[in-house]
Amino acid sequence: MKKAEEMQIIKASEIARDTVEMVLRNRYISQHAAPGQFLHIHVEGHTLRRPISIADVNHEEETVTILFKIVGSGTRQLAANRPGMSINALGPNGNGFPVLAQPGKTVLLAGGGIGVPPLYYLGKTLKSNGVKLISILGFQSKVDIFYEKEFSQLGTTFIVTDDGSYGGKGFVTDVLDDTGLFELYYSCGPGPMLQAMTEKLKGKPGYISLEERMGCGVGTCLACVIPASNGDGYKKICKDGPVFHAGEVSL
Template sequence: MKKFQLDLTVADNRMVSLNSALLTLQSDKGLPDMVAGQFAELKVPSAKVLLRRPLSIHSVDRSQNRIEFLIQAVGEGTAALAAMRRGEILNVLLPLGNGFSYRSIPVERPLLIGGGVGVAPLLFLGQELALNDIRPTFLLGGQTKSSILRKEEFMKYGNVFVTTEDGSEGERGFVTDHTLLFDSILYDRVYACGPLAMLKAVAQWAREHEIVCEVSLENRMACGIGACLCCVEDTADKGNVCVCTEGPVFQTDRLKWFH
Protein backbone atom coordinates (compact mmCIF):
# COMPACT_ATOMS: atom_id res chain seq x y z
CA MET A 1 0.00 0.00 0.00
CA LYS A 2 1.38 3.41 -0.98
CA LYS A 3 2.68 5.65 1.81
CA PHE A 4 1.89 9.36 2.04
CA GLN A 5 3.56 12.19 3.94
CA LEU A 6 0.87 14.70 4.84
CA ASP A 7 0.72 17.99 6.70
CA LEU A 8 -2.45 17.74 8.78
CA THR A 9 -4.16 20.35 10.94
CA VAL A 10 -4.98 19.73 14.59
CA ALA A 11 -8.77 19.93 14.74
CA ASP A 12 -9.01 18.90 18.39
CA ASN A 13 -6.77 17.56 21.14
CA ARG A 14 -8.16 16.65 24.54
CA MET A 15 -7.29 14.46 27.48
CA VAL A 16 -9.47 11.36 27.84
CA SER A 17 -7.72 10.06 30.96
CA LEU A 18 -5.02 11.22 33.36
CA ASN A 19 -2.24 10.58 30.83
CA SER A 20 -4.00 9.80 27.54
CA ALA A 21 -5.01 12.29 24.86
CA LEU A 22 -7.28 12.01 21.84
CA LEU A 23 -5.66 13.84 18.92
CA THR A 24 -7.91 14.66 15.95
CA LEU A 25 -6.25 15.71 12.69
CA GLN A 26 -7.90 17.26 9.65
CA SER A 27 -6.83 16.93 6.01
CA ASP A 28 -7.80 19.51 3.40
CA LYS A 29 -6.89 17.16 0.54
CA GLY A 30 -8.56 13.91 1.56
CA LEU A 31 -7.09 10.84 3.24
CA PRO A 32 -5.57 7.73 1.64
CA ASP A 33 -7.07 4.28 2.01
CA MET A 34 -6.14 2.73 5.35
CA VAL A 35 -6.67 -0.66 6.97
CA ALA A 36 -7.47 -1.05 10.66
CA GLY A 37 -4.33 -2.18 12.45
CA GLN A 38 -2.00 -0.04 10.37
CA PHE A 39 -0.13 2.82 12.02
CA ALA A 40 1.35 6.24 11.32
CA GLU A 41 4.62 7.97 12.19
CA LEU A 42 4.01 11.43 13.66
CA LYS A 43 6.73 14.10 13.58
CA VAL A 44 7.09 15.46 17.09
CA PRO A 45 6.81 19.28 17.30
CA SER A 46 10.01 19.63 19.33
CA ALA A 47 13.59 20.25 18.23
CA LYS A 48 14.75 18.02 21.10
CA VAL A 49 13.01 14.93 19.70
CA LEU A 50 14.49 13.64 16.43
CA LEU A 51 12.55 10.44 15.86
CA ARG A 52 8.91 10.29 14.85
CA ARG A 53 6.46 8.53 17.13
CA PRO A 54 4.54 5.47 15.86
CA LEU A 55 0.83 5.47 16.73
CA SER A 56 -1.98 3.13 15.78
CA ILE A 57 -4.74 4.64 13.69
CA HIS A 58 -7.57 4.94 16.21
CA SER A 59 -10.45 6.25 14.13
CA VAL A 60 -11.12 7.53 10.61
CA ASP A 61 -13.98 9.76 9.47
CA ARG A 62 -13.72 9.75 5.69
CA SER A 63 -16.69 12.08 5.25
CA GLN A 64 -14.89 14.77 7.26
CA ASN A 65 -11.33 13.82 6.20
CA ARG A 66 -10.42 13.36 9.86
CA ILE A 67 -8.20 10.83 11.57
CA GLU A 68 -7.77 10.24 15.31
CA PHE A 69 -4.90 8.95 17.41
CA LEU A 70 -4.99 7.82 21.03
CA ILE A 71 -1.80 9.04 22.70
CA GLN A 72 -0.41 7.84 26.01
CA ALA A 73 1.90 10.60 27.23
CA VAL A 74 4.79 8.58 28.66
CA GLY A 75 7.82 10.52 27.41
CA GLU A 76 8.91 13.83 25.94
CA GLY A 77 7.76 12.97 22.41
CA THR A 78 4.27 11.74 23.24
CA ALA A 79 3.84 14.52 25.81
CA ALA A 80 4.58 17.09 23.09
CA LEU A 81 2.00 15.49 20.81
CA ALA A 82 -0.57 15.41 23.61
CA ALA A 83 0.01 19.13 24.19
CA MET A 84 -0.53 20.27 20.59
CA ARG A 85 -3.10 23.00 20.10
CA ARG A 86 -5.96 23.39 17.68
CA GLY A 87 -4.81 24.89 14.38
CA GLU A 88 -1.22 23.67 14.60
CA ILE A 89 0.22 21.63 11.73
CA LEU A 90 1.56 18.11 12.19
CA ASN A 91 3.52 16.11 9.61
CA VAL A 92 2.33 12.50 9.41
CA LEU A 93 3.63 9.50 7.44
CA LEU A 94 0.93 6.90 6.74
CA PRO A 95 -0.38 4.28 6.34
CA LEU A 96 2.41 2.00 7.53
CA GLY A 97 2.60 -1.75 8.13
CA ASN A 98 0.01 -4.45 7.62
CA GLY A 99 -3.33 -4.40 9.40
CA PHE A 100 -5.98 -6.92 10.36
CA SER A 101 -7.17 -9.32 7.65
CA TYR A 102 -10.90 -8.55 7.80
CA ARG A 103 -10.96 -7.38 4.18
CA SER A 104 -9.46 -10.55 2.73
CA ILE A 105 -10.83 -13.21 5.11
CA PRO A 106 -14.60 -13.26 5.82
CA VAL A 107 -15.58 -12.93 9.46
CA GLU A 108 -19.05 -13.11 11.03
CA ARG A 109 -18.60 -13.25 14.81
CA PRO A 110 -15.43 -11.36 15.73
CA LEU A 111 -14.19 -10.82 19.27
CA LEU A 112 -12.01 -7.73 19.73
CA ILE A 113 -9.88 -7.68 22.88
CA GLY A 114 -7.90 -4.64 24.03
CA GLY A 115 -5.88 -3.79 27.10
CA GLY A 116 -5.18 -0.22 28.25
CA VAL A 117 -4.15 2.08 25.41
CA GLY A 118 -3.95 -1.09 23.29
CA VAL A 119 -7.62 -0.53 22.51
CA ALA A 120 -6.50 2.14 20.01
CA PRO A 121 -6.64 0.17 16.71
CA LEU A 122 -9.78 -1.72 17.69
CA LEU A 123 -12.13 1.25 17.34
CA PHE A 124 -11.14 1.72 13.70
CA LEU A 125 -11.58 -2.03 13.23
CA GLY A 126 -15.08 -1.79 14.70
CA GLN A 127 -15.88 1.05 12.32
CA GLU A 128 -14.65 -0.97 9.35
CA LEU A 129 -16.64 -4.05 10.35
CA ALA A 130 -19.74 -1.89 10.69
CA LEU A 131 -19.47 -1.05 6.98
CA ASN A 132 -20.33 -4.72 6.37
CA ASP A 133 -23.12 -4.73 8.97
CA ILE A 134 -21.02 -6.71 11.45
CA ARG A 135 -21.33 -5.81 15.14
CA PRO A 136 -18.35 -7.25 16.99
CA THR A 137 -18.02 -8.02 20.66
CA PHE A 138 -15.49 -5.81 22.44
CA LEU A 139 -13.69 -6.93 25.60
CA LEU A 140 -11.76 -4.05 27.16
CA GLY A 141 -9.35 -4.53 30.04
CA GLY A 142 -7.37 -2.27 32.34
CA GLN A 143 -5.91 -1.91 35.80
CA THR A 144 -8.74 0.30 37.03
CA LYS A 145 -11.87 2.11 35.80
CA SER A 146 -9.91 5.17 34.65
CA SER A 147 -7.78 3.03 32.34
CA ILE A 148 -10.80 1.85 30.33
CA LEU A 149 -10.60 4.24 27.41
CA ARG A 150 -13.45 5.44 25.16
CA LYS A 151 -15.96 2.82 26.25
CA GLU A 152 -18.93 4.90 25.07
CA GLU A 153 -17.45 5.24 21.59
CA PHE A 154 -16.93 1.49 21.31
CA MET A 155 -20.57 0.95 22.28
CA LYS A 156 -21.64 2.59 19.00
CA TYR A 157 -20.23 -0.35 17.05
CA GLY A 158 -20.82 -3.44 19.18
CA ASN A 159 -21.44 -4.97 22.59
CA VAL A 160 -18.84 -3.93 25.15
CA PHE A 161 -17.64 -5.93 28.16
CA VAL A 162 -15.05 -4.79 30.68
CA THR A 163 -12.55 -6.24 33.12
CA THR A 164 -10.46 -4.33 35.63
CA GLU A 165 -7.77 -5.77 37.85
CA ASP A 166 -9.17 -3.98 40.92
CA GLY A 167 -12.83 -4.64 40.10
CA SER A 168 -13.71 -0.93 39.88
CA GLU A 169 -15.60 -1.56 36.61
CA GLY A 170 -16.89 -4.72 35.00
CA GLU A 171 -15.59 -8.08 36.18
CA ARG A 172 -12.53 -8.29 38.40
CA GLY A 173 -9.42 -9.82 36.84
CA PHE A 174 -7.74 -10.01 33.46
CA VAL A 175 -9.49 -10.15 30.09
CA THR A 176 -8.88 -13.90 29.88
CA ASP A 177 -10.75 -14.32 33.18
CA HIS A 178 -13.98 -12.81 31.86
CA THR A 179 -16.99 -15.13 31.80
CA LEU A 180 -17.55 -14.04 28.21
CA LEU A 181 -14.77 -16.42 27.18
CA PHE A 182 -16.44 -19.45 28.72
CA ASP A 183 -18.56 -19.84 25.57
CA SER A 184 -15.98 -19.85 22.79
CA ILE A 185 -18.42 -21.12 20.16
CA LEU A 186 -19.76 -17.57 19.89
CA TYR A 187 -16.67 -16.38 17.99
CA ASP A 188 -14.99 -17.22 14.69
CA ARG A 189 -12.11 -14.73 14.91
CA VAL A 190 -10.15 -12.95 17.62
CA TYR A 191 -8.37 -9.62 17.14
CA ALA A 192 -6.30 -8.27 20.03
CA CYS A 193 -3.95 -5.47 21.00
CA GLY A 194 -2.38 -4.67 24.34
CA PRO A 195 0.48 -5.66 26.65
CA LEU A 196 2.52 -8.67 25.56
CA ALA A 197 1.49 -10.84 28.52
CA MET A 198 -2.17 -10.20 27.68
CA LEU A 199 -1.64 -11.00 24.00
CA LYS A 200 0.05 -14.31 24.82
CA ALA A 201 -2.77 -15.27 27.19
CA VAL A 202 -5.41 -14.39 24.58
CA ALA A 203 -3.49 -16.29 21.91
CA GLN A 204 -3.29 -19.36 24.16
CA TRP A 205 -7.03 -19.23 24.82
CA ALA A 206 -7.79 -18.91 21.10
CA ARG A 207 -5.42 -21.78 20.30
CA GLU A 208 -7.08 -24.06 22.83
CA HIS A 209 -10.47 -23.30 21.27
CA GLU A 210 -9.21 -23.52 17.67
CA ILE A 211 -10.08 -19.91 16.84
CA VAL A 212 -7.87 -17.93 14.47
CA CYS A 213 -6.26 -15.10 16.41
CA GLU A 214 -4.57 -11.95 15.14
CA VAL A 215 -2.58 -9.66 17.42
CA SER A 216 -1.14 -6.20 16.95
CA LEU A 217 2.33 -6.14 18.48
CA GLU A 218 3.67 -3.10 20.28
CA ASN A 219 7.40 -3.72 19.80
CA ARG A 220 9.48 -0.58 20.16
CA MET A 221 9.66 1.12 16.75
CA ALA A 222 11.75 4.02 15.49
CA CYS A 223 11.88 4.45 11.73
CA GLY A 224 8.64 2.65 10.82
CA ILE A 225 10.02 1.46 7.47
CA GLY A 226 12.26 -1.47 8.42
CA ALA A 227 15.59 0.37 8.28
CA CYS A 228 16.64 0.57 11.93
CA LEU A 229 15.89 -3.08 12.86
CA CYS A 230 14.88 -2.21 16.42
CA CYS A 231 11.44 -3.87 16.27
CA VAL A 232 12.48 -7.39 15.22
CA GLU A 233 10.21 -10.34 16.09
CA ASP A 234 11.00 -14.03 15.62
CA THR A 235 8.48 -15.86 13.43
CA ALA A 236 7.98 -19.52 12.61
CA ASP A 237 7.86 -19.04 8.84
CA LYS A 238 10.33 -16.24 8.09
CA GLY A 239 12.64 -16.06 11.09
CA ASN A 240 13.38 -12.55 12.33
CA VAL A 241 11.19 -9.88 10.71
CA CYS A 242 10.57 -6.19 11.34
CA VAL A 243 7.25 -5.64 13.06
CA CYS A 244 6.87 -2.23 11.42
CA THR A 245 6.88 -3.68 7.89
CA GLU A 246 5.77 -7.31 8.28
CA GLY A 247 3.27 -6.41 11.00
CA PRO A 248 2.31 -4.91 13.34
CA VAL A 249 -0.53 -7.41 12.97
CA PHE A 250 0.33 -11.12 12.93
CA GLN A 251 -1.64 -14.32 13.08
CA THR A 252 -0.42 -15.88 16.30
CA ASP A 253 0.42 -19.22 14.67
CA ARG A 254 3.19 -17.36 12.82
CA LEU A 255 4.86 -16.25 16.04
CA LYS A 256 7.34 -18.31 18.04
CA TRP A 257 5.10 -18.22 21.10
CA PHE A 258 4.09 -21.88 20.84
CA HIS A 259 7.04 -23.37 18.96
Protein backbone atom coordinates (compact mmCIF):
# COMPACT_ATOMS: atom_id res chain seq x y z
CA MET A 1 0.00 0.00 0.00
CA LYS A 2 1.39 3.40 -0.97
CA LYS A 3 1.71 5.92 1.83
CA ALA A 4 0.29 9.41 1.56
CA GLU A 5 2.75 12.13 0.58
CA GLU A 6 2.62 15.83 1.32
CA MET A 7 3.13 17.88 -1.84
CA GLN A 8 3.97 21.57 -1.66
CA ILE A 9 2.16 23.79 -4.18
CA ILE A 10 4.75 25.76 -6.16
CA LYS A 11 2.44 27.26 -8.77
CA ALA A 12 -1.30 27.35 -9.48
CA SER A 13 -3.01 29.15 -12.34
CA GLU A 14 -6.05 28.89 -14.59
CA ILE A 15 -4.76 28.22 -18.11
CA ALA A 16 -8.10 27.71 -19.91
CA ARG A 17 -11.79 27.90 -19.01
CA ASP A 18 -12.20 26.22 -15.60
CA THR A 19 -8.87 24.43 -16.18
CA VAL A 20 -6.17 24.69 -13.52
CA GLU A 21 -2.48 23.89 -13.87
CA MET A 22 -0.78 23.12 -10.56
CA VAL A 23 2.92 22.44 -9.99
CA LEU A 24 3.67 20.36 -6.89
CA ARG A 25 6.97 19.51 -5.22
CA ASN A 26 7.63 16.10 -3.75
CA ARG A 27 10.87 14.18 -4.09
CA TYR A 28 9.51 10.63 -3.95
CA ILE A 29 6.67 11.11 -6.44
CA SER A 30 8.75 13.16 -8.87
CA GLN A 31 11.45 10.48 -8.99
CA HIS A 32 9.07 7.52 -9.42
CA ALA A 33 6.23 8.81 -11.61
CA ALA A 34 5.86 7.29 -15.08
CA PRO A 35 3.83 8.65 -18.03
CA GLY A 36 0.15 7.81 -17.64
CA GLN A 37 0.11 7.40 -13.87
CA PHE A 38 -2.05 9.54 -11.57
CA LEU A 39 -2.23 11.10 -8.12
CA HIS A 40 -5.09 10.39 -5.74
CA ILE A 41 -5.54 13.71 -3.97
CA HIS A 42 -7.27 14.45 -0.67
CA VAL A 43 -9.56 17.49 -0.68
CA GLU A 44 -10.54 19.11 2.61
CA GLY A 45 -14.16 18.42 3.55
CA HIS A 46 -14.54 15.52 1.08
CA THR A 47 -14.39 11.83 1.94
CA LEU A 48 -13.19 10.49 -1.40
CA ARG A 49 -9.90 11.50 -2.96
CA ARG A 50 -9.78 12.88 -6.51
CA PRO A 51 -7.78 10.98 -9.19
CA ILE A 52 -5.81 13.44 -11.33
CA SER A 53 -3.40 12.49 -14.10
CA ILE A 54 0.25 13.51 -14.03
CA ALA A 55 0.88 15.96 -16.90
CA ASP A 56 4.61 16.51 -16.47
CA VAL A 57 7.57 15.76 -14.22
CA ASN A 58 10.79 17.67 -13.59
CA HIS A 59 13.30 15.36 -11.93
CA GLU A 60 15.87 18.09 -11.24
CA GLU A 61 13.39 20.43 -9.54
CA GLU A 62 11.54 17.46 -7.96
CA THR A 63 8.18 18.73 -9.23
CA VAL A 64 5.06 17.15 -10.69
CA THR A 65 2.54 19.08 -12.79
CA ILE A 66 -1.17 18.26 -12.79
CA LEU A 67 -4.05 19.78 -14.76
CA PHE A 68 -7.67 19.44 -13.78
CA LYS A 69 -11.07 20.81 -14.72
CA ILE A 70 -13.27 22.51 -12.11
CA VAL A 71 -16.43 20.42 -12.34
CA GLY A 72 -17.77 20.29 -8.77
CA SER A 73 -17.20 21.21 -5.16
CA GLY A 74 -14.16 18.95 -4.78
CA THR A 75 -12.16 20.32 -7.69
CA ARG A 76 -13.33 23.85 -6.84
CA GLN A 77 -11.91 23.38 -3.33
CA LEU A 78 -8.67 21.98 -4.75
CA ALA A 79 -8.35 24.95 -7.13
CA ALA A 80 -8.66 27.34 -4.18
CA ASN A 81 -5.31 26.16 -2.77
CA ARG A 82 -2.50 28.64 -3.34
CA PRO A 83 1.32 28.42 -3.69
CA GLY A 84 3.02 27.72 -0.39
CA MET A 85 0.21 25.47 0.80
CA SER A 86 0.41 21.67 0.72
CA ILE A 87 -1.91 18.92 -0.45
CA ASN A 88 -1.97 15.26 0.53
CA ALA A 89 -1.69 12.70 -2.27
CA LEU A 90 -1.26 8.98 -2.83
CA GLY A 91 0.96 8.22 -5.75
CA PRO A 92 2.17 7.67 -8.25
CA ASN A 93 -0.77 5.28 -8.83
CA GLY A 94 -1.77 2.85 -11.54
CA ASN A 95 -0.09 1.37 -14.58
CA GLY A 96 1.07 3.97 -17.06
CA PHE A 97 1.81 3.95 -20.79
CA PRO A 98 4.31 1.36 -22.03
CA VAL A 99 7.01 3.40 -23.80
CA LEU A 100 7.49 0.96 -26.67
CA ALA A 101 8.30 2.93 -29.82
CA GLN A 102 11.88 2.77 -31.10
CA PRO A 103 13.92 5.78 -32.30
CA GLY A 104 12.86 6.89 -35.77
CA LYS A 105 9.35 5.45 -35.47
CA THR A 106 6.22 7.62 -35.70
CA VAL A 107 3.63 7.65 -32.91
CA LEU A 108 0.20 9.27 -32.71
CA LEU A 109 -1.01 10.93 -29.51
CA ALA A 110 -4.77 11.61 -29.44
CA GLY A 111 -6.38 13.36 -26.48
CA GLY A 112 -9.75 14.84 -25.72
CA GLY A 113 -10.32 17.55 -23.10
CA ILE A 114 -8.86 16.66 -19.74
CA GLY A 115 -7.54 13.47 -21.38
CA VAL A 116 -4.83 15.62 -22.98
CA PRO A 117 -2.56 16.16 -19.90
CA PRO A 118 -1.17 12.62 -19.39
CA LEU A 119 -0.17 12.51 -23.07
CA TYR A 120 2.19 15.45 -22.61
CA TYR A 121 4.62 13.72 -20.27
CA LEU A 122 4.39 10.65 -22.50
CA GLY A 123 5.17 12.77 -25.56
CA LYS A 124 8.20 14.37 -23.89
CA THR A 125 9.49 10.93 -22.93
CA LEU A 126 9.00 9.52 -26.43
CA LYS A 127 10.65 12.51 -28.10
CA SER A 128 13.67 12.22 -25.82
CA ASN A 129 13.94 8.63 -27.10
CA GLY A 130 14.09 9.82 -30.71
CA VAL A 131 10.46 9.06 -31.63
CA LYS A 132 8.59 11.24 -34.16
CA LEU A 133 5.27 12.53 -32.80
CA ILE A 134 1.93 13.52 -34.29
CA SER A 135 -0.68 14.87 -31.87
CA ILE A 136 -4.43 15.44 -32.19
CA LEU A 137 -5.98 17.46 -29.36
CA GLY A 138 -9.73 17.90 -29.08
CA PHE A 139 -11.58 20.51 -27.00
CA GLN A 140 -15.13 21.83 -26.69
CA SER A 141 -14.31 25.38 -27.74
CA LYS A 142 -11.47 27.89 -28.23
CA VAL A 143 -11.62 28.98 -24.58
CA ASP A 144 -10.97 25.41 -23.43
CA ILE A 145 -7.69 24.90 -25.30
CA PHE A 146 -4.45 24.42 -23.41
CA TYR A 147 -0.91 23.12 -24.12
CA GLU A 148 -1.12 23.76 -27.88
CA LYS A 149 2.32 25.36 -27.86
CA GLU A 150 3.79 22.61 -25.69
CA PHE A 151 2.59 19.82 -27.98
CA SER A 152 3.63 21.75 -31.09
CA GLN A 153 7.19 21.77 -29.75
CA LEU A 154 7.07 17.97 -29.69
CA GLY A 155 5.87 17.51 -33.28
CA THR A 156 3.05 18.12 -35.76
CA THR A 157 -0.10 19.03 -33.82
CA PHE A 158 -3.72 19.21 -34.93
CA ILE A 159 -6.36 21.04 -32.86
CA VAL A 160 -10.09 20.35 -33.25
CA THR A 161 -13.03 21.92 -31.42
CA ASP A 162 -16.60 20.71 -31.16
CA ASP A 163 -17.98 24.09 -32.24
CA GLY A 164 -15.31 24.95 -34.82
CA SER A 165 -14.25 28.12 -32.97
CA TYR A 166 -10.57 27.15 -33.36
CA GLY A 167 -8.75 24.64 -35.55
CA GLY A 168 -10.86 22.05 -37.30
CA LYS A 169 -14.53 21.55 -36.47
CA GLY A 170 -15.48 18.12 -35.20
CA PHE A 171 -13.91 15.34 -33.19
CA VAL A 172 -10.44 13.86 -32.76
CA THR A 173 -11.34 10.92 -34.99
CA ASP A 174 -12.25 13.27 -37.85
CA VAL A 175 -8.55 14.16 -38.28
CA LEU A 176 -7.15 10.62 -38.37
CA ASP A 177 -7.08 10.51 -42.17
CA ASP A 178 -4.98 13.70 -42.28
CA THR A 179 -2.13 12.65 -39.99
CA GLY A 180 -0.14 10.46 -42.33
CA LEU A 181 1.34 7.11 -41.36
CA PHE A 182 2.15 6.08 -37.79
CA GLU A 183 3.13 2.74 -36.23
CA LEU A 184 1.53 3.04 -32.79
CA TYR A 185 -1.03 5.21 -31.05
CA TYR A 186 -1.78 6.34 -27.51
CA SER A 187 -5.11 7.93 -26.59
CA CYS A 188 -6.84 9.36 -23.52
CA GLY A 189 -10.23 11.01 -23.21
CA PRO A 190 -13.94 10.41 -22.69
CA GLY A 191 -15.36 6.92 -23.22
CA PRO A 192 -17.17 7.69 -26.50
CA MET A 193 -13.98 9.17 -27.97
CA LEU A 194 -11.91 6.12 -27.01
CA GLN A 195 -14.61 3.84 -28.38
CA ALA A 196 -14.52 5.67 -31.72
CA MET A 197 -10.71 5.68 -31.77
CA THR A 198 -10.31 1.97 -31.14
CA GLU A 199 -13.00 1.15 -33.72
CA LYS A 200 -11.48 3.34 -36.42
CA LEU A 201 -7.93 2.10 -35.70
CA LYS A 202 -8.88 -1.55 -35.28
CA GLY A 203 -5.87 -3.73 -36.04
CA LYS A 204 -3.39 -0.93 -35.31
CA PRO A 205 -1.34 -1.38 -32.10
CA GLY A 206 -2.34 1.14 -29.48
CA TYR A 207 -2.98 1.96 -25.83
CA ILE A 208 -5.85 3.85 -24.22
CA SER A 209 -6.10 5.56 -20.83
CA LEU A 210 -9.50 5.62 -19.14
CA GLU A 211 -11.01 8.41 -17.04
CA GLU A 212 -13.12 7.12 -14.17
CA ARG A 213 -14.47 8.09 -10.76
CA MET A 214 -12.66 6.12 -8.07
CA GLY A 215 -13.08 5.23 -4.44
CA CYS A 216 -9.88 3.94 -2.86
CA GLY A 217 -7.65 4.40 -5.92
CA VAL A 218 -5.52 1.36 -5.05
CA GLY A 219 -7.67 -1.59 -6.20
CA THR A 220 -9.49 -2.49 -2.99
CA CYS A 221 -13.03 -1.08 -3.22
CA LEU A 222 -13.95 -2.26 -6.78
CA ALA A 223 -15.68 1.05 -7.55
CA CYS A 224 -13.92 1.52 -10.92
CA VAL A 225 -14.13 -1.90 -12.56
CA ILE A 226 -14.68 -2.39 -16.30
CA PRO A 227 -15.41 -5.64 -18.17
CA ALA A 228 -12.49 -7.38 -19.85
CA SER A 229 -13.16 -7.77 -23.57
CA ASN A 230 -12.31 -11.48 -23.53
CA GLY A 231 -15.19 -12.14 -21.10
CA ASP A 232 -12.80 -13.12 -18.32
CA GLY A 233 -14.11 -10.98 -15.46
CA TYR A 234 -13.29 -7.34 -14.81
CA LYS A 235 -10.30 -5.02 -14.75
CA LYS A 236 -9.70 -2.40 -12.06
CA ILE A 237 -9.05 0.95 -13.73
CA CYS A 238 -7.14 2.31 -10.73
CA LYS A 239 -4.78 -0.66 -10.41
CA ASP A 240 -4.80 -2.67 -13.68
CA GLY A 241 -5.08 0.62 -15.59
CA PRO A 242 -5.75 3.40 -16.16
CA VAL A 243 -3.83 2.41 -19.30
CA PHE A 244 -4.92 -0.67 -21.23
CA HIS A 245 -4.00 -2.17 -24.56
CA ALA A 246 -6.59 -1.15 -27.15
CA GLY A 247 -9.24 -3.87 -27.19
CA GLU A 248 -8.33 -5.22 -23.74
CA VAL A 249 -11.49 -3.83 -22.10
CA SER A 250 -15.09 -3.34 -23.25
CA LEU A 251 -15.81 0.36 -23.60
